[in-house]
Amino acid sequence: MTSSTSGESQASTPTGPIGAHMRSGPLRAGQRVQLTDRKGRPSTITLQPGGEWHTHQGVLRHDLLIGASEGILVANDAGHEYQVLRPLLNDFVLSMPRGATVVYPKDSAQIVQVADIFPGARVVEAGVGSGALSISLLRAVGESGVLHSYERRADFKEIAVGNVEAFFGEPHPGWEVYLGDMQEEVLTVEAPGSVDRVVLDMLAPWECLDAVKTVLAPGGVWVSYVASVTQLSRLAEEIRASQGFTEPEAHETMLRTWHLDGLAVRPDHRMVAHTGFLLSARRLADDQTPLQLKKREKVSVASEEDRAAWPANDPEAVWDEASLKTRTVSGKKARKAAAYSQKIAAQAKEVFTRE
Numbered sequence: 001m002t003s004s005t006s007g008e009s010q011a012s013t014p015t016g017p018i019g020a021h022m023r024s025g026p027l028r029a030g031q032r033v034q035l036t037d038r039k040g041r042p043s044t045i046t047l048q049p050g051g052e053w054h055t056h057q058g059v060l061r062h063d064l065l066i067g068a069s070e071g072i073l074v075a076n077d078a079g080h081e082y083q084v085l086r087p088l089l090n091d092f093v094l095s096m097p098r099g100a101t102v103v104y105p106k107d108s109a110q111i112v113q114v115a116d117i118f119p120g121a122r123v124v125e126a127g128v129g130s131g132a133l134s135i136s137l138l139r140a141v142g143e144s145g146v147l148h149s150y151e152r153r154a155d156f157k158e159i160a161v162g163n164v165e166a167f168f169g170e171p172h173p174g175w176e177v178y179l180g181d182m183q184e185e186v187l188t189v190e191a192p193g194s195v196d197r198v199v200l201d202m203l204a205p206w207e208c209l210d211a212v213k214t215v216l217a218p219g220g221v222w223v224s225y226v227a228s229v230t231q232l233s234r235l236a237e238e239i240r241a242s243q244g245f246t247e248p249e250a251h252e253t254m255l256r257t258w259h260l261d262g263l264a265v266r267p268d269h270r271m272v273a274h275t276g277f278l279l280s281a282r283r284l285a286d287d288q289t290p291l292q293l294k295k296r297e298k299v300s301v302a303s304e305e306d307r308a309a310w311p312a313n314d315p316e317a318v319w320d321e322a323s324l325k326t327r328t329v330s331g332k333k334a335r336k337a338a339a340y341s342q343k344i345a346a347q348a349k350e351v352f353t354r355e
């Protein structure tokens with residue numbers, strides 16, 4: 001075990017790309033650290049000079065870690081050992097304070113790839129929720145890119161800002177969060193045809209169709225993440241009907257982890273079997289119509305009766321948390337998460353000060 005040489009905060013000026021100072025070098029006060037016990041259970045703490053981490057297995061002094069290397073084993077006062085590592089982006093997202101459900105890392109990775117998010121891109125995102133997807137998008141656009149995120153709940157915006165600043169250790173220069181409904185706000189902020197990519201994660205993305213069509217540049221990519229087949233079907237049909245996009249494509253990503261133990265090498269028995277679907281389409285040039293794909297001619301067209309029987313086509317359908325069986329997050333819970341995310345952001349920003 002290596003112990004710390006100093007329990008003091010070491011504020012200095014970060015060099016290099018945004019957030020890089022949070023990811024390497026000796027552990028510093030204000031940074032998040034993941035401690036894994038002998039049962040493989042991870043816990044995340046934020047290092048503070050003089051801080052203590054109390055569990056039923058004893059007390060670990062933060063000063064043992066401040067200034068130490070990642071990858072060490074550290075023992076608490078009762079002799080229980082922990083493996084010490086900085087949380088990776090995947091770990092950070094799963095341990096950060098949440099209001100809304102986050103996009104899981106397997107899906108964020110796919111979104112960055114399918115939406116072709118590139119350094120310097122101008123990207124629009126809605127809603128922001130807890131900011132998990134925002135972090136991946138900001139990493140992909142880099143400091144020369146722009147991410148404009150739209151969120152209708154003020155308490156969620158606060159949680160997301162805290163989480164993003166805690167991750168990067170400072171505000172990201174390319175990020176702005178706008179409060180309000182995306183379909184209205186985006187038209188006041190983005191010039192027509194000026195956006196390279198749009199990424200939506202919300203219950204009723206078709207409500208934003210006209211706005212997306214207006215702001216997205218010809219050839220621009222629109223990716224929507226939805227949790228239910230009814231949402232997927234309605235969005236695909238509305239995108240087709242709008243005639244402004246290429247044929248929508250959809251997929252889901254299943255991630256199966258493996259058990260690796262001697263001769264017992266096999267898939268794990270349990271997995272997260274469902275998170276959501278990704279649907280993508282590209283904006284056509286103005287006054288153009290989609291190419292009529294031959295394969296679609298063979299597709300049988302649903303009768304009016306069939307269409308009416310499908311719940312997604314019910315004009316009376318209410319697309320809210322209750323009918324889609326997703327969690328409704330109370331204001332109280334969101335305020336608690338916001339206070340926590342602001343706290344870890346303030347601690348992270350003390351690690352370094354950019355001049």
Ligand SMILES: C[S@@+](CC[C@H](N)C(=O)[O-])C[C@H]1O[C@@H](n2cnc3c(N)ncnc32)[C@H](O)[C@@H]1O
Nearest residue numbers: 100103127129130131132133151152181182202
């Ligand atoms: C599931 S959450 C997003 C989670 C986020 N992608 C993450 O990874 O943390 C969906 C969010 O969309 C917001 N929302 C829904 N419809 C919206 C709209 N039309 N405009 C702006 N925000 C919207 C909700 O308030 C909610 O915070």
